[in-house]
Amino acid sequence: MSIQTIQLCKTYNANSDFPVHAVDHLDLTIQQGEFVAVMGPSGSGKTTLLNMLGGIDTPTSGDAIVDGYNVSKMTEKGKIAFRRDNIGFIFQDYSLLPVLTALENVEFVMQLQGHSEAECRARALALLKKVGLDKHQNKRPAMLSGGQQQRVAVARALAPRPKFVMADEPTANLDANSTAELLDIMQQLNEQEGTTFIFSTHDQRVITRAQRIIVFEDGRLTKDRQNPDYKRHTMSAS
Amino acid sequence: MLIKLAWRNIWRNPLRTLILLGVMIFGLMSVIAMMGLMNSFYSNMINNAIKWQTSHLKIHDSRYPDDPDIHFTVSHLSQLKAELDQQSLVHAWSGRHLVNGMIASARSVRGVTINGIDPLTKVTPLKARITEGEWLNDLGRNPILVSQKTSERLNLRVGSKVVLTFNDDKGALTGGAFRVKGLFKTPSSTMDDNHVYVRKGDLSKLSGIKGVHEVAILLNNPEEAPRFVNTLAQSFAPDIREQWLIRDWQTLNPVLKTMADSAEVFNRVFLLIFVVAMMFGIVNIVLMSVFERTREFGVLMAVGMSKRHIRFLIMLESGLMGVGGTTLGLIGGILLVSYFQSTGMDLSQFGDGLNGLGIDSVLYPSVSFQEYAMAFIAVSLATLLSGLYPAHQILKYNPVDAMSEKH
Numbered sequence: 201m202s203i204q205t206i207q208l209c210k211t212y213n214a215n216s217d218f219p220v221h222a223v224d225h226l227d228l229t230i231q232q233g234e235f236v237a238v239m240g241p242s243g244s245g246k247t248t249l250l251n252m253l254g255g256i257d258t259p260t261s262g263d264a265i266v267d268g269y270n271v272s273k274m275t276e277k278g279k280i281a282f283r284r285d286n287i288g289f290i291f292q293d294y295s296l297l298p299v300l301t302a303l304e305n306v307e308f309v310m311q312l313q314g315h316s317e318a319e320c321r322a323r324a325l326a327l328l329k330k331v332g333l334d335k336h337q338n339k340r341p342a343m344l345s346g347g348q349q350q351r352v353a354v355a356r357a358l359a360p361r362p363k364f365v366m367a368d369e370p371t372a373n374l375d376a377n378s379t380a381e382l383l384d385i386m387q388q389l390n391e392q393e394g395t396t397f398i399f400s401t402h403d404q405r406v407i408t409r410a411q412r413i414i415v416f417e418d419g420r421l422t423k424d425r426q427n428p429d430y431k432r433h434t435m436s437a438s
Numbered sequence: 439m440l441i442k443l444a445w446r447n448i449w450r451n452p453l454r455t456l457i458l459l460g461v462m463i464f465g466l467m468s469v470i471a472m473m474g475l476m477n478s479f480y481s482n483m484i485n486n487a488i489k490w491q492t493s494h495l496k497i498h499d500s501r502y503p504d505d506p507d508i509h510f511t512v513s514h515l516s517q518l519k520a521e522l523d524q525q526s527l528v529h530a531w532s533g534r535h536l537v538n539g540m541i542a543s544a545r546s547v548r549g550v551t552i553n554g555i556d557p558l559t560k561v562t563p564l565k566a567r568i569t570e571g572e573w574l575n576d577l578g579r580n581p582i583l584v585s586q587k588t589s590e591r592l593n594l595r596v597g598s599k600v601v602l603t604f605n606d607d608k609g610a611l612t613g614g615a616f617r618v619k620g621l622f623k624t625p626s627s628t629m630d631d632n633h634v635y636v637r638k639g640d641l642s643k644l645s646g647i648k649g650v651h652e653v654a655i656l657l658n659n660p661e662e663a664p665r666f667v668n669t670l671a672q673s674f675a676p677d678i679r680e681q682w683l684i685r686d687w688q689t690l691n692p693v694l695k696t697m698a699d700s701a702e703v704f705n706r707v708f709l710l711i712f713v714v715a716m717m718f719g720i721v722n723i724v725l726m727s728v729f730e731r732t733r734e735f736g737v738l739m740a741v742g743m744s745k746r747h748i749r750f751l752i753m754l755e756s757g758l759m760g761v762g763g764t765t766l767g768l769i770g771g772i773l774l775v776s777y778f779q780s781t782g783m784d785l786s787q788f789g790d791g792l793n794g795l796g797i798d799s800v801l802y803p804s805v806s807f808q809e810y811a812m813a814f815i816a817v818s819l820a821t822l823l824s825g826l827y828p829a830h831q832i833l834k835y836n837p838v839d840a841m842s843e844k845h
Contacts, residue, residue: 280744283742295734
């Protein structure tokens with residue numbers, strides 16, 4: 201259960217005089233259970249890469265093979281089911297449904313998967329407890345702080361038991377405390393549930409906590425290294 | 439969950455939803471009231487025409503309609519009377535002696551149809567329309583009923599004397615003096631203008647003609663009229679029935695039949711116009727509501743909500759608003775129609791125009807269950823379909839493009 205890209209390209213304005221290569225012939229492999237930060241300046245192609253791996257954007261050429269599925273070649277219908285069952289998304293602006301409570305937001309994707317109401321409820325409550333929001337389960341997003349909303353978004357991403365979580369600058373709108381709390385939670389879930397986390401970020405606080413750091417510039421991979429400072433959450437907690 | 443989501447989405451912008459509901463409720467109430475008014479308009483016109491002119495059936499001598507000669511009376515009258523008396527479908531019937539002539543007072547003269555009637559029969563509701571004086575009875579010599587309008591034109595009052603002149607059975611001019619026994623007013627100004635009523639015996643004596651020129655029949659069930667024409671004809675030998683012309687009200691006045699049919703068509707066209715106009719409004723509002731949430735739909739697509747579910751969600755939102763608005767509009771419409779059914783809709787300020795068409799000045803709107811059902815189904819369906827176009831528009835987006843929208 202890994203991610204592999206083969207000569208993956210995404211070019212915007214391909215037919216114009218000034219094509220933009222957001223991702224340029226990328227070859228990359230990410231193993232199951234890794235806690236990976238993709239860093240680079242704005243416009244370097246981090247988000248585009250995550251979108252293509254998550255199946256919400258289509259490559260111009262090349263392949264993105266996720267858990268054995270070549271996402272680049274999937275039909276639209278196939279991608280929807282693939283995303284629902286395999287990918288959890290965490291967005292910079294949280295993107296919770298404002299009319300649903302925290303609990304309902306977490307349950308939502310599980311319900312799309314067809315799980316029973318009781319199953320959805322139990323899993324959503326357990327996740328909200330893990331992210332420390334079980335007391336806020338009936339609040340709508342507007343009544344939660346940014347950090348709390350992002351924690352709900354993490355719980356939502358993990359509720360359908362995805363193999364991979366794509367987090368696009370998850371801490372961009374959070375203060376230092378909220379960032380630290382969120383990273384603790386995500387690392388804990390990564391270790392407990394074995395979910396692969398891939399972040400796009402240029403937040404140094406996130407990068408120091410990543411297990412592996414991939415650096416992007418102008419759509420190209422310029423550095424790919426293990427983080428020597430990475431500590432397992434259980435160890436750091438102790 | 440989708441129903442919950444759709445319901446809460448509807449109330450994200452309560453003012454907009456309330457405005458849409460208000461438009462639907464007010465619009466549907468207006469359509470229902472208009473349908474009820476048109477129904478009563480047409481049915482009143484038809485009922486009055488049946489009451490005052492055609493009855494459900496009329497029998498004439500076969501030559502009389504083309505040539506209303508005083509000699510062309512209905513033959514075999516005693517056999518016909520016997521048959522009508524034993525037919526259970528017949529509510530009432532009346533033999534009328536008709537003569538075209540002149541009515542003259544000291545002031546003026548007018549051409550009229552003089553109706554010689556049997557005061558005891560109840561085919562026309564004329565007795566209930568006496569506004570002054572009395573209904574005809576056996577008392578007095580040559581009593582006559584004239585309309586209020588005729589009385590004004592001839593300067594008559596109850597008790598005034600008038601002279602009727604017409605041609606008798608020999609073609610000679612004859613006439614007689616009559617005394618006004620009562621004044622009447624019918625819903626039809628044409629009827630009021632052209633008809634006076636006397637006792638059949640008095641007229642027959644002057645004209646020298648025995649018998650009647652028409653037999654008017656009222657049935658217990660008007661729907662049976664076309665069938666009863668055949669039933670009645672089959673009750674007599676061919677040589678007898680060939681001397682008669684038996685016609686139901688639709689044949690006597692084809693315009694009425696056309697009107698009855700056009701009322702239904704008119705209501706459907708009216709409903710269609712409303713539904714189409716309302717659809718534009720709902721599509722507009724749903725489009726606004728959907729495009730405001732483009733980013734949100736992008737997120738829904740990203741987390742794995744199928745296009746089918748998104749389409750269903752949008753249609754559910756428009757459908758819920760539609761069914762809610764239609765239900766409330768229908769309840770309002772029913773209450774409005776019920777109110778006017780009990781009080782009547784007073785249109786007396788248009789009285790002259792309405793009377794010219796043979797319509798009462800006070801109308802009682804009525805809407806059938808089928809029409810309510812048609813309105814409910816048409817409007818609900820239209821609102822449900824109104825979600826299709828916005829859904830189609832939003833589903834053109836892929837998740838990334840939808841999420842990159844600013845709103």
